[in-house]
Amino acid sequence: MKVIEVKRETARVECEGIIRDVNIQFLKGVKEGDYVIIHAGIAIEKLDKKEAEKTLRIIKNEIYR
Amino acid sequence: MRYIDEFRDPSSIKRQLKEINKQAEKLPSPVYLMEVCGTHTMAIGRFGIRQALPKNIKLISGPGCPVCVTPDSYIDKAIYLSHLKDVIITTFGDMVKVPGSSSSLEKEKSEGRDIRIVYSPLEALAIAEESPHKNNIFLGVGFETTTPAVALTIKKADEEGIKNFYVLSGHKLIPPAMKTLMEDKEVRIDGFICPGHVSAITGSKPYIAISEKYNVPSVITGFEPYDILEGILILTEKIVRGEYKDVVIQYKRVVKPEGNQKARKVMKDVFEVVDAEWRGIGVIKKSGLKIRKRYEGFDAESHFPVKVKEKRKRCGCICGDILKGKRQPTDCKMFGTICTPESPLGPCMVSSEGTCAAFYKYGG
Numbered sequence: 001m002k003v004i005e006v007k008r009e010t011a012r013v014e015c016e017g018i019i020r021d022v023n024i025q026f027l028k029g030v031k032e033g034d035y036v037i038i039h040a041g042i043a044i045e046k047l048d049k050k051e052a053e054k055t056l057r058i059i060k061n062e063i064y065r
Numbered sequence: 066m067r068y069i070d071e072f073r074d075p076s077s078i079k080r081q082l083k084e085i086n087k088q089a090e091k092l093p094s095p096v097y098l099m100e101v102c103g104t105h106t107m108a109i110g111r112f113g114i115r116q117a118l119p120k121n122i123k124l125i126s127g128p129g130c131p132v133c134v135t136p137d138s139y140i141d142k143a144i145y146l147s148h149l150k151d152v153i154i155t156t157f158g159d160m161v162k163v164p165g166s167s168s169s170l171e172k173e174k175s176e177g178r179d180i181r182i183v184y185s186p187l188e189a190l191a192i193a194e195e196s197p198h199k200n201n202i203f204l205g206v207g208f209e210t211t212t213p214a215v216a217l218t219i220k221k222a223d224e225e226g227i228k229n230f231y232v233l234s235g236h237k238l239i240p241p242a243m244k245t246l247m248e249d250k251e252v253r254i255d256g257f258i259c260p261g262h263v264s265a266i267t268g269s270k271p272y273i274a275i276s277e278k279y280n281v282p283s284v285i286t287g288f289e290p291y292d293i294l295e296g297i298l299i300l301t302e303k304i305v306r307g308e309y310k311d312v313v314i315q316y317k318r319v320v321k322p323e324g325n326q327k328a329r330k331v332m333k334d335v336f337e338v339v340d341a342e343w344r345g346i347g348v349i350k351k352s353g354l355k356i357r358k359r360y361e362g363f364d365a366e367s368h369f370p371v372k373v374k375e376k377r378k379r380c381g382c383i384c385g386d387i388l389k390g391k392r393q394p395t396d397c398k399m400f401g402t403i404c405t406p407e408s409p410l411g412p413c414m415v416s417s418e419g420t421c422a423a424f425y426k427y428g429g
Contacts, residue, residue, distance in 0.1 A: 023187060023214075023217065025217060025327075026213060026217075026325055026327045026328040026331070027325075027327075028327075035068055037262065037265060037319055039210045039211065039214065039262060040157075040184070040185045040186060040207070040210075040211050040214040040215075041184055041185025041186070041187050041188065041214065042185065042187070042213070042214040042217065044210060044213070044262065044265050044266060044325060044328060045262075045265040045319050045320075045321075045325060047068060047318055047319060048317065048318045048319070049318075051317040051318040052068050052318040054317075055072070055291070055317075055318060056071050056072075058077075059071065059072065059074050059077040059291055060074075060077075061076075061077070061080070065295070
């Protein structure tokens with residue numbers, strides 16, 4: 001889900017219009033615009049955009065796996 | 066950009082299947098790849114991956130559905146606790162339909178017990194704060210992905226001095242179950258598709274030990290079709306090349322080799338490792354988590370003397386063998402006839418991540 005607002009221990013996240021407040025205590029340096037993986041109301045990891053883009057380039061056949 | 070649909074691109078899927086077929090031709094005999102996690106089982110069913118693979122690559126489902134492996138005795142304890150005076154039971158939704166030896170939480174709720182479904186343990190804690198005159202017992206069930214959330218909730222309860230919140234811990238660890246399956250001579254596993262979000266917490270280290278000891282390659286994949294097929298391709302390539310001791314992280318956009326150390330630290334602070342019973346598998350050494358003495362005040366088992374008689378009323382289904390990957394749901398005479406998602410007999414049909422539920426919904 002995409003982070004739209006960061007508070008102290010929590011962040012407001014959104015996906016397809018669904019908005020939730022989740023705990024972000026297990027992550028460092030969460031900021032607006034980050035994507036996070038949520039499980040049981042807690043963000044367990046940040047999505048690494050660089051790695052995601054790399055995989056997407058493989059999918060688009062721009063680079064070899 | 067949602068980082069979801071992009072991983073479902075049909076043209077890349079066709080390319081991957083071509084590559085998988087090419088590798089499969091080099092295999093001397095069929096290979097059995099186990100997807101350990103229930104979320105993978107559902108994704109494999111939903112995207113028709115099992116049917117799209119060459120015939121000599123077989124996918125078998127593993128024990129990674131927390132609700133499915135929760136034994137009768139745990140459900141019986143939860144039901145016992147729900148009968149105590151001034152008690153609120155909070156639980157994840159999947160748990161309520163699971164049959165214990167003679168009832169289920171859903172049935173108890175319909176008979177007036179205060180059993181509430183929550184999305185997060187933090188929500189359960191909030192209910193406890195709102196109801197100071199009730200004892201609130203949260204049913205802590207789940208693997209390494211869920212346990213840190215429960216541990217964090219217990220720490221919060223401790224910091225905030227909340228005295229009416231308890232956890233009945235049924236938490237379990239995935240790697241010891243994988244080891245047990247490798248020791249079972251009746252189970253054949255040539256490669257593991259490791260759980261993506263459990264691995265976000267654990268990292269790849271626990272699987273390296275398994276791959277090295279049992280000569281079985283592992284891949285940590287995501288949950289989109291591209292991810293799963295890439296994982297299958299990587300495993301097939303490893304098997305063809307004889308690289309059995311390798312562990313590969315395919316799901317690099319989420320899983321780091323070291324995992325989430327912060328989450329593991331909180332989990333370790335609150336829980337200690339003990340032996341645990343898995344439904345259908347039996348007791349697995351050092352595979353369960355118990356609340357440490359330091360946080361004993363939040364341990365439902367030590368606070369409430371739980372008396373449950375050992376009852377062994379079996380429904381006759383083959384969930385045990387399905388959880389070990391020995392047999393498939395379609396091998397069970399009750400599957401799809403008297404055991405359906407609307408009226409499930411075994412836990413593999415109850416849980417939304419159960420193998421039987423996946424086969425029923427998407428076909429085998």
